[in-house]
Amino acid sequence: MIELSKQYNPKETEDTWYKYWEEKGYFSAQPDPGKKPFCIVIPPPNVTGILHMGHALNNTIQDILIRYHRMKGDSSLWMPGTDHAGIATQNVVEKAIAKEGLKRQDLGREKFVERVWQWKEQYGSTIIRQLKKLGASCDWERTRFTMDEEYSKAVITVFIELWDKGLIYQGHKVINWCPRCQTALSDEEAPHHDLQGNLYYLKYPFKDNPDEFITVATTRPETMLGDTAVAVNPRDRRYKKYIGRVLALPLVNRGIKIIADDMVDKRFGTGAVKVTPAHDPNDYAMGTKHGLEFVNVMRPDGRMNEKAGDYRDMDRFEAREVIIEDLKEKGLLEKIEPHQLSAGHCYRCHTIIEPYLSKQWFVKMAPLAKPAIEAVKKGKITFHPRRWTKVYLSWMENIQDWCISRQIWWGHRLPVYYCKSCRKQANEFTVDSSQFTEKEKKDKENRGVIVAAAMPEKCPVCGSTEISQEEDVLDTWFSSWLWPFAAFYWPDDSSPQRRKDLEYFYPTAVLVTAPEIIFFWVARMIMAGLEFKKDLPFKDVYLHGTVRDREGKKMSKSLGNVIDPLEIINEYGTDALRFSLISITAQGQDVFLSKERFEQGRNFCNKIWNASRFILMNLDQAVIAADLPADKNDPDMISRWVLSRFYSALKEVSRDLETFKFNEAANQLYSFFWHEFCDWYLELIKQDIKNPRVQAVMRHVLDNFLRAAHPFMPFITEELWQRVKDTGLPVPQVTGEAIGESIMVSSWPKERKDLIDKKIEGKMSGIFELINVIRNMRSELEVPLHETVNVKICTGDKTKIGLYRKLAPQIQTLAKVHDLHIMPQYVQARGEFVTVLSGAHIVITFTGEADAQKFRQKMGQKIVKTESEIRSKETALANDNFVKRAPAEVVEKERARLQELKGTLIKLKAVRDGLA
């Protein structure tokens, strides 16, 4: 006899069990040649991260997979770690020191980076602690950080390898520049958002005739200060005659040529476009092509520089206003039209990106993409859901070179060194000197550049010792893309253990992440895996939806619409959070969340708790399990039914987990446990609870259910299972299952096809239907519960008579019937209320009053419904095509159903006529 409180209290159990698992070392996984490897690498959260619902969903899914595979006996490793998140972390620490009135420049690079490390030591494990609250069963001893010394080695190795292969180059290009973070960004880091802006029509007068103009349209008038040409389409009749003439750039009074280029769209604006090669990627291309000058008019902080003359030091948007005013004054502003445009935004601080000409480092991506495209096309990697394959492929097939240098301090510094004296010669090179060939440019640019793992003592070319390291650091994603193997200490193979780990666990099994991250991370990991490890990083990619609020907006702190998972854990418990999240996440569909959602999970936990409480309260210690009705002729129908139902559900759950249908697995567990096990089974056996067989069966189902539910709800299942275990579980030698000290190291329930019996399920459904009909009639007849009701079941079907007789006590209890008679014939009598169920008359009598009129009405409705169903079946069966073409079993089923309906109809009518 075990006593449990009336309600499940998660707070009393969660931390205790988590500590227990950790102390026992259950999370640790080692290479085991006797087992299958199953490895997931965590999408490393930012060290600055705080657990949000996206993390909660992402990590719950991974934990389910890991716990499931661990229970199935695979050597299951969930590899944890955090990402140094260059810009994000630098921003956080900059904010922190700002409270002391400091800027990073005040501290200097070395001191500042030191402060970031301090910050990391102090706060960097917050997210890890929070993941533990979530129940994540990562092998924490392996926790890695993308700036660990050894991890950095991998990053440097990769950089050098790509350089040697000629896949890394430095170049002057117009890139995405964030004036607030003051760094370059990759295209992926500068997502476009729509803006409501203006299209400004500016008049540029001719140099030789100030009364004559060409009007150009622009959305960024401040860049006009850097214009070095105006371009028109060569086939544009309006402008053909002007090509080659010179305009006087207003405000600056510089002469700029009118050039012709096919890129110009005749229909847009005026058909004449100002060309600013230093501030626009298109204009840059045109500038290169036409040998234009590149005039950069802005400083890195987004203010105008000395080239901007009077506008110097103004912020770019302020300059925009002033320039427009000035042009207006000079009569050079034709008009302003409202214009919808889209512009890149910094993904860290949301500042509008400035396309900006600067020297950066790039990776040539096309050669890396090729094998990664092949791998996916050949099905070596599968995306779930499938549709993301197309997204991946179309991005990969149009891949652009990757800008990997960042002008920040926190990150992996490029392993690039410059020889001062060799560099001097290189500086003769200027970007607008188009007279050089590509190769010459490259040679000049690379003069004095030394790429090496460590700072060289002297220049290998000239022997100079005046050597300095490149100031830039690498894009954070340039380290993340190595995660699946660098986390295993690649390329360091100094220790046999490390080598073994990498060999055993790589390639990993599944990557679980959000679709937003396909380009940033997933695609690049595939490329890196193939390039550096010569093997794919994973076989499956599961992409779950984005967690949004109930209006469909992304949850974000700035919108104030976040639901904090820790608050939910505090209020409802971790298992409730996990279960609710999973059960509403249909494959790859976004999740619209509101707080009430978590009540369902909490209620389910409580249901499990109380059902277990009931079972444990009633279990006699002496019962020995293993006494299950394995024989299909066993007369114990109820046991056979519940076992069959459990093992059917289990089969579905396993299948759903294998195919990443987590919500369906969760719902399967939910509806089995609540609506079959609790609503029917426990009610059916209550009167027979002392029966050892009943006890064995109910404990067996509970034990196995808890194990199947464990990956989803680790804490409550452990808490209860420990108590079930204390009452004596089946002997492992008999069942072939492992029963450990903890549920998490015990076996996933063994499939028992021998216990699945659809016939018994059908028979029991008949019983449930009968009970429902009686309950339903009581309710229709408005019989109060305390009123005594007697029921006769009359059917000519001998099998059914046997069945009903056998389960008569259960029918009586569940349908609250006083006297129950089962008899072969029905004779109509006065004062009886009758309905028909699959060939049987169900007759109810009771002493009180009932509204016979209402009952007759209900019966009339039933007759109408039956008739219409009969008609539709008859039409179908009268159709030759249907009978000939549909599968025989479908036709047979329809025939049988029609027969039954016809029988029911006759009886219903007879009953109605008899009543009248």
Place this chain on the structure above:
RNA sequence: GGGUGCAUGGCUCAGUUGGUUAGAGCGCCACAUUCACAUUGUGGAGGUCAGAGGUUCAACUCCUCUUGCGCCCACCA
């Protein structure tokens, strides 16, 4: 501009390869409290599965188009 997802009872959503009596949770209505659980139980109301056309013996499910909403990508000055 290209791609993609979604439209199913009052709300939020499930629905596997086309074959049911179209499901769930919440909400609503009625009844039930010495029973493991009111974080409960029992019964009920509520849906022409966005619209139009097509394929098929059979369409919520497949195809085309339309409408509305959402997301992603894009060198729309």
